[in-house]
Amino acid sequence: MKLRIKYRSWIPRLLGVDAVTIYPFIFFKHSVEQCKEASWFPKLFKHELIHVEQVRRLGWWNFYVTYLWFQVAYGYKRNPFEVEAYKRQDEDISPHQKLVMLQSWGWGWIEEK
Numbered sequence: 001m002k003l004r005i006k007y008r009s010w011i012p013r014l015l016g017v018d019a020v021t022i023y024p025f026i027f028f029k030h031s032v033e034q035c036k037e038a039s040w041f042p043k044l045f046k047h048e049l050i051h052v053e054q055v056r057r058l059g060w061w062n063f064y065v066t067y068l069w070f071q072v073a074y075g076y077k078r079n080p081f082e083v084e085a086y087k088r089q090d091e092d093i094s095p096h097q098k099l100v101m102l103q104s105w106g107w108g109w110i111e112e113k
């Protein structure tokens with residue numbers, strides 16, 4: 001399924017977070033201009049792409065039902081999906097991931113195969 005990325009979204013604002021992946025959408029709280037300037041943004045972008053990978057690995061319902069179950073059982077910081085995402089967000093962003101990020105800045109909404 002194609003990935004769609006939206007900046008300056010009310011959804012993360014409502015949830016009190018900087019970003020949320022509701023596959024096939026990634027919603028960021030800040031505007032493109034703010035994200036371009038922010039040193040923390042590539043890591044956040046990568047973090048959300050790891051959630052995209054997790055959804056694709058497990059399937060939509062399996063991922064979100066399990067995610068919510070882990071959230072209740074372990075809490076956010078010890079949710080195994082978050083543990084993986086926080087661990088791997090520090091890895092270098094791949095050329096493909098960087099391209100997706102830059103394209104999403106250029107056009108606001110980007111479709112990825």
Ligand SMILES: [Zn+2]
Nearest residue numbers: 047051082085
């Ligand atoms: Zn996360």
